[in-house]
Amino acid sequence: MAATFRGTTPEPPDVRPRLTVLSGPSGVGKSTVVAHMRKEHPEVWLSVSATTRRPRPGEKHGVHYFFVTDEEMDKLIANGELLEWAEFAGNRYGTPRAAVLEHLEDGVPVLLEIDLQGARQVRETMPDGRLVFLAPPSWEELVRRLTGRGTEPPEVIERRLDAAKIELAAEPEFDMTLVNTSVEDVARELLALMDVL
Numbered sequence: 184m185a186a187t188f189r190g191t192t193p194e195p196p197d198v199r200p201r202l203t204v205l206s207g208p209s210g211v212g213k214s215t216v217v218a219h220m221r222k223e224h225p226e227v228w229l230s231v232s233a234t235t236r237r238p239r240p241g242e243k244h245g246v247h248y249f250f251v252t253d254e255e256m257d258k259l260i261a262n263g264e265l266l267e268w269a270e271f272a273g274n275r276y277g278t279p280r281a282a283v284l285e286h287l288e289d290g291v292p293v294l295l296e297i298d299l300q301g302a303r304q305v306r307e308t309m310p311d312g313r314l315v316f317l318a319p320p321s322w323e324e325l326v327r328r329l330t331g332r333g334t335e336p337p338e339v340i341e342r343r344l345d346a347a348k349i350e351l352a353a354e355p356e357f358d359m360t361l362v363n364t365s366v367e368d369v370a371r372e373l374l375a376l377m378d379v380l
């Protein structure tokens with residue numbers, strides 16, 4: 184006799200895209216991976232953060248970050264305009280809340296590239312969100328990448344490596360880890376996770 188389905192009617196699949204958070208130590212390759220994803224799949228929406236850090240050569244206001252003054256950042260925080268914010272290596276960074284919520288409501292897959300402290304806040308405020316940790320193949324390779332990028336003076340690199348030790352220790356808090364050996368492989372896995380592939 185054929186098996187008879189006797190369960191309750193299954194719920195329709197939840198088709199709302201989920202928020203995806205990508206974190207990992209400075210220099211691990213987060214920006215490189217995200218740029219690769221978006222080159223092939225521009226439909227992935229990356230939140231543009233506000234920061235008090237100075238622009239690096241080639242960084243554009245409104246594209247890489249909204250570069251703001253300390254006073255402007257104070258206001259964003261006081262007015263509740265940030266979904267999360269954190270101080271990282273001497274500068275403040277925060278995710279503008281409204282644009283993230285609007286894109287999710289419109290069914291757009293949303294990606295945040297933020298630090299560990301921000302990821303922890305998103306875990307609290309948006310528990311549906313998926314937290315992905317990007318890990319380096321080794322500590323030596325992380326140092327090589329951060330130094331090789333050539334965008335920071337030695338004392339800033341030292342601060343970021345100190346923060347990296349704390350970030351690496353927090354890996355078990357994340358829903359999953361991807362090791363950035365190959366940019367293409369990591370980008371593909373993230374796109375699949377976001378249901379974009």
Ligand SMILES: Nc1nc2c(ncn2[C@@H]2O[C@H](COP(=O)(O)OP(=O)(O)O)[C@@H](O)[C@H]2O)c(=O)[nH]1
Nearest residue numbers: 209210232268269271276277278296297298301
């Ligand atoms: N919490 C939080 N962290 C952010 C935000 N935007 C960027 N970050 C993180 O701040 C750290 C420093 O970023 P950045 O100065 O651009 O350096 P880079 O990541 O080494 O290129 C990285 O870990 C970023 O992921 C944000 O809006 N909120």
Ligand SMILES: Nc1ncnc2c1ncn2[C@@H]1O[C@H](COP(=O)(O)OP(=O)(O)O)[C@@H](O)[C@H]1O
Nearest residue numbers: 209210211212213214215328332363364365366
């Ligand atoms: N899989 C990889 N293999 C080798 N080098 C990489 C890889 N991913 C990124 N890089 C290099 O490492 C450096 C840091 O990458 P970046 O994307 O700026 O890191 P993050 O955004 O995490 O600070 C850059 O010079 C980048 O070209």
